[in-house]
Amino acid sequence: MRTSPRVRAGQYVLLAGFLLFLGFPVLWIVSASFKSSAELNSLSASLIPNEWVFTNFTEALERQNLLRSAANSFLVAVCTMVLGVVLTLPMSYALARLRGKLRAAGTVWILATQVFPQILIIIPLFLVLRTVMLNDTLFGLILVYVTFTLPFTLWMMQGYVAAIPRELEDAGAMDGANRFRVLLHIVFPLLRPGLMATAMFTFVSAWNEFFLALVLLQSPELYTLPITLRSFLGAEGQTQLGPLAAGAVLATIPSVIVFGFLQKKLTGGMLAGAVKG
Amino acid sequence: MSAATAAVATPSARSARSRRSGGPSGPRQRAERREAIALVIPALLPIIVFSVIPLAVGVALGFTNATLARNATIEFIGFDNFVKLAGDTAFWNSFGIGIVWATSVAVLTGVCALALASLLNANLRFKPLTRIIVLIPWAMPPVVTGIVWRMIYDVNSGPLNAALGWFGLGPVNWLGDFSTALPAVIVVGIWSGLPQTTVLLLAGMQSIPTELHEAAAMDGANGARRFWHVTLPGLRSVLIAITSIDFIWNFNDFGIVYVLTEGGPGGRTMIPPLFTYLEAFRNREIGYASAMGDVLVLAILLILSVYIVVQFRQQKEGRS
Numbered sequence: 001m002r003t004s005p006r007v008r009a010g011q012y013v014l015l016a017g018f019l020l021f022l023g024f025p026v027l028w029i030v031s032a033s034f035k036s037s038a039e040l041n042s043l044s045a046s047l048i049p050n051e052w053v054f055t056n057f058t059e060a061l062e063r064q065n066l067l068r069s070a071a072n073s074f075l076v077a078v079c080t081m082v083l084g085v086v087l088t089l090p091m092s093y094a095l096a097r098l099r100g101k102l103r104a105a106g107t108v109w110i111l112a113t114q115v116f117p118q119i120l121i122i123i124p125l126f127l128v129l130r131t132v133m134l135n136d137t138l139f140g141l142i143l144v145y146v147t148f149t150l151p152f153t154l155w156m157m158q159g160y161v162a163a164i165p166r167e168l169e170d171a172g173a174m175d176g177a178n179r180f181r182v183l184l185h186i187v188f189p190l191l192r193p194g195l196m197a198t199a200m201f202t203f204v205s206a207w208n209e210f211f212l213a214l215v216l217l218q219s220p221e222l223y224t225l226p227i228t229l230r231s232f233l234g235a236e237g238q239t240q241l242g243p244l245a246a247g248a249v250l251a252t253i254p255s256v257i258v259f260g261f262l263q264k265k266l267t268g269g270m271l272a273g274a275v276k277g
Numbered sequence: 278m279s280a281a282t283a284a285v286a287t288p289s290a291r292s293a294r295s296r297r298s299g300g301p302s303g304p305r306q307r308a309e310r311r312e313a314i315a316l317v318i319p320a321l322l323p324i325i326v327f328s329v330i331p332l333a334v335g336v337a338l339g340f341t342n343a344t345l346a347r348n349a350t351i352e353f354i355g356f357d358n359f360v361k362l363a364g365d366t367a368f369w370n371s372f373g374i375g376i377v378w379a380t381s382v383a384v385l386t387g388v389c390a391l392a393l394a395s396l397l398n399a400n401l402r403f404k405p406l407t408r409i410i411v412l413i414p415w416a417m418p419p420v421v422t423g424i425v426w427r428m429i430y431d432v433n434s435g436p437l438n439a440a441l442g443w444f445g446l447g448p449v450n451w452l453g454d455f456s457t458a459l460p461a462v463i464v465v466g467i468w469s470g471l472p473q474t475t476v477l478l479l480a481g482m483q484s485i486p487t488e489l490h491e492a493a494a495m496d497g498a499n500g501a502r503r504f505w506h507v508t509l510p511g512l513r514s515v516l517i518a519i520t521s522i523d524f525i526w527n528f529n530d531f532g533i534v535y536v537l538t539e540g541g542p543g544g545r546t547m548i549p550p551l552f553t554y555l556e557a558f559r560n561r562e563i564g565y566a567s568a569m570g571d572v573l574v575l576a577i578l579l580i581l582s583v584y585i586v587v588q589f590r591q592q593k594e595g596r597s
Contacts, residue, residue, distance in 0.1 A: 007500060015396045015407070018389070022471065023410040026417075028436060029425045045439040091320035098313045109329065114522070115577055116332060117529040119550045120570030123563045124334035125327060147327040150320060179312050208418035210532040215558065226420040230536055233424065245428070248421045252413070259416035263476070 092157030160194030358568035423536025
């Protein structure tokens with residue numbers, strides 16, 4: 001199956017087009033984060049900064065609210081990750097192994113959460129959180145994030161559980177271990193790759209999330225990074241494009257790093273959930 | 278996809294369990310039920326409080342006159358909200374924009390992803406570079422995506438207008454002009470959705486047995502014909518699933534458009550979730566906003582079921 005040189009050339013041109021489309025905007029904002037404000041507002045746009053300026057990053061970090069928002073985002077992301085893993089693990093096992101009504105109900109719920117617009121859920125969610133005094137708190141936001149990532153993490157993890165041979169568990173049970181010992185010593189260690197994927201997925205989801213935080217947080221000192229970055233876009237932000245670009249680049253770095261590790265597992269997990277369900 | 282496999286898997290699992298427990302409610306099964314409860318409760322509590330109850334309440338609120346004001350009395354008003362909504366042209370405009378936006382993004386992302394995945398599957402060079410470039414838009418927070426593209430589209434200092442300037446074309450106010458705002462926003466939707474769709478399609482392509490391609494090649498089929506007769510049919514169910522999911526996600530999406538245009542100019546990019554958000558949290562009419570949400574759910578279910586039924590019927594006809 002040799003490909004003719006002309007077709008090859010066409011393929012490379014097309015690939016270059018895609019890479020330009022996907023890559024150029026990223027290069028542009030990285031470049032913008034190193035440009036002076038004079039150059040940013042000038043009409044002659046160039047990808048390589050005329051003079052390299054590093055003050056955008058220091059200026060972005062000196063803004064108290066940006067650092068505080070980053071700290072908020074980090075706290076929320078880590079707590080969501082830990083809670084997400086702790087809650088996903090037993091439930092995904094139950095979904096994969098103990099079939100019947102529970103499994104059917106779980107599947108219906110997972111599908112429903114995907115079809116219902118968040119906007120419909122956020123209104124009563126806001127009322128529920130207000131009733132339990134958790135609106136406008138990071139803890140309330142964490143609980144909501146955990147719940148909203150559960151459909152995907154459960155879906156993915158039950159695929160990993162289903163891939164573990166039952167015989168392993170039965171052997172453990174024969175040796176007299178009860179179900180929880182079997183889980184703790186046989187099943188959970190085998191699930192480590194899936195758990196890593198769950199942890200990274202919940203971290204990135206919480207770190208990137210915008211809409212729920214926008215509705216549920218009112219106090220500026222609780223704002224997460226996306227909310228604060230978005231507020232820089234207002235009248236004040238227009239004149240401060242450099243620090244805004246620097247802040248946007250800094251906010252993206254953790255996601256890209258975690259995602260680099262996650263990507264393969266994520267697609268593997270999606271397929272595992274789909275094929276082995 | 279999952280429903281079919283689950284249906285196949287369930288009978289064997291059930292027989293395995295009844296074989297071991299020896300009867301419909303033996304002690305073994307009661308123990309199993311206790312274990313199941315212990316395993317499920319930790320996750321079930323937040324699911325019920327923060328997902329199932331809000332879902333049910335959200336649907337029900339559409340039939341009330343609820344507002345965000347504290348201590349407001351909530352009354353059931355039947356279908357009044359829906360009657361009012363039927364004559365609300367602003368909502369239906371927004372609905373139409375949502376359909377255009379979600380369909381365009383899902384279809385164009387599917388087409389682009391199919392092309393890109395074929396390229397990645399074709400033994401070209403620069404794979405590590407491609408992998409990194411594909412990764413970043415995927416990982417990027419939606420707010421940052423919005424910020425990036427606002428800079429790209431900027432009237433005065435944006436590179437897009439600079440490039441137009443080389444050809445002597447005037448600057449275009451991409452996000453501010455009535456005719457270009459929605460297409461410009463759709464391009465951003467494709468940009469952020471392309472990586473994930475590509476990677477999933479690539480995984481689907483790699484699961485097609487190479488023998489099929491080899492057999493087709495032996496029969497004299499060239500690359501294009503092999504793509505049409507081997508790759509595409511093999512990918513069909515994956516493609517249907519992915520475009521459906523892309524459609525739902527984009528129809529329900531909020532972040533990117535909010536950051537890019539906030540629904541402007543003149544409501545040209547006012548997708549339904551944004552419209553509903555403003556009704557709920559700016560006008561504080563959460564009963565009416567919930568009724569909009571109910572309509573959106575029904576619309577999504579209707580569109581999806583029609584699409585899936587049509588697609589699978591075609592698939593059956595194609596086979597026979």
